[in-house]
Amino acid sequence: MQHQKLALPFLFAALAVGIALFPLVGDTFYIRLVAKIVVLGILAMSLDLLVGYTGLISLGHAAFSGAAGYVAAALINKAGWTDLPTLLLASLAAAGVVALVIGWISVRTAGIYFIMITLALGQMVFFFFHDVAFWGGADGVNLDSKPALAVGEATLLDLSDRMVFYYTALGCLVVVYLLLTMVLNAPFGQVLRGIRINEARTKALGHDVQRYKLAAFVIAGLIAGLAGFLEVVRGGFISPAHVNWHESAMVLIVVILGGMGTLVGPVVGAFALVLLEDYVADLTDHWKLVIGLFVIGVVLFLPDGLVGPLKSGKCRLPLFRQRAKDTPHARKQESVGDA
């Protein structure tokens, strides 16, 4: 039991050390690819707070990262800002406000309606950036320059340098992981877990569940904003595709693929999806089909995702999964219900 609890944090530590050491051996192409994976990992971890820990399946997560990216791009290109802290704060504020508004509306619904309303509101954000000419239209915009952190004359952090960006992104990944671990271990996280397992009872035990769900939504939105900011700086480019629901669905797949409710799982999922995409796209034109089959295979044979076996020891054939529901507890509950 104790060993199992430590397995996931240990996996994250190993991943972080591996990423930190990778530039010593990897070539430029793969260093870029790992930077992309790290940013996607941050975005997926933020979604895991909602999907895996609170039980809120959001299909509009790209709205937060996209809004942050667009605000950063506009401030760099139109206002000529390059100061890293102010740009980052402005991006986070944009993502936070969008998350607050979308969250405030959507936490009033549950289940399939929650999925649909986050999808609908996310698409409204997409069309806002797509249709309003100020943001650069359907083709997107290239960044004129990249943010840097300077104190006086000395430049401390220049994100246009590939290696500086690489380690900044890795630092963000580690900080986000520690931050989410802290929040989940705090009383706040205990209530989120209660909401996921039994929302009505959590409310009946004195917790204002809507307020907790909204807070989780805003925290996830802020972290997604950080990922969106890093993504636009990394690629030097943003387009409506970054805000589209395809992006939201892709992040959701990354979370499910890696393992919901594990934090490290989404990072593993990001590695799996991006590396597989890179590998398969070279082999065949039908690479999306291969990836689809891979996702289906994982969902069928590793019900808790790629890191699932570390968490629960579960790695089953689909035939056996049905049985899990038919436990004595479930049966007893049914027979007692009408008493």
Add this chain to the structure above:
Amino acid sequence: MPEPILETRLLSRQFGGLRAVADASLSFEAGVVHAVLGPNGAGKTTLINLLSGDLPPSDGMILYKGRDITRMPVDRRVHLGIGRSYQKTNIFPELTCLENCWLGAQARLPGWLHLMRPARSHASVRDRAERALVLCGLDHRADVVAGTLSHGEMRQLEIGAMLATEPELLLLDEPLAGMGVEESWRVVGLLKRLASDHTMILIEHDMDAVFSIAQRITVMVNGTVLETGTVDEIRASPAVREAYLGEEHAA
């Protein structure tokens, strides 16, 4: 007459064309165990749901210690000291017994956005959760996952989670539902212990249990209050006999 802790005035709840509770005006005294009886469909569970805030009333008023709580949501009523248990076991099956009580105990932390300190380090919460476990008789099962408990133990935990919120007024919806004889008496013993320092509103089908715990009884039929009185008054009432007790005893 002593101050009522909870009062309803012409309380009603409608489901479509059905009036599940109709113009119920009741008064519950502090420190008293007050049972609500009635045949199936009399509106007892709906009444508890209205009192706890799980359901909003269609009409009427609820006063707690003289304060209007008619529109107050269930989570805020918990903070006033109203706790409830459910007829259908409603716990967190994936969590341990202690963690189940923990969530209740945590409701009494001042404020709500506790993001930094680990939950385990909040000693006051731990104390409350452990006290509730001792009270409901599950302290020896603290680290057992709730989903693996026996039915009787789950019913005890159902009450324990509520007790962890440190309520003054307990709303108990059939705490003995589906229990064997021995389990029943264990929970009846628990209820008697709780009766010494809590006010209770109790729905229960087990007549022996009701007559041994309750001091006052309200009988409901078809959503309306038929009669309220002491145990002896209710036993002697011809109207109650006809409407409810008679058929129940004959069965």
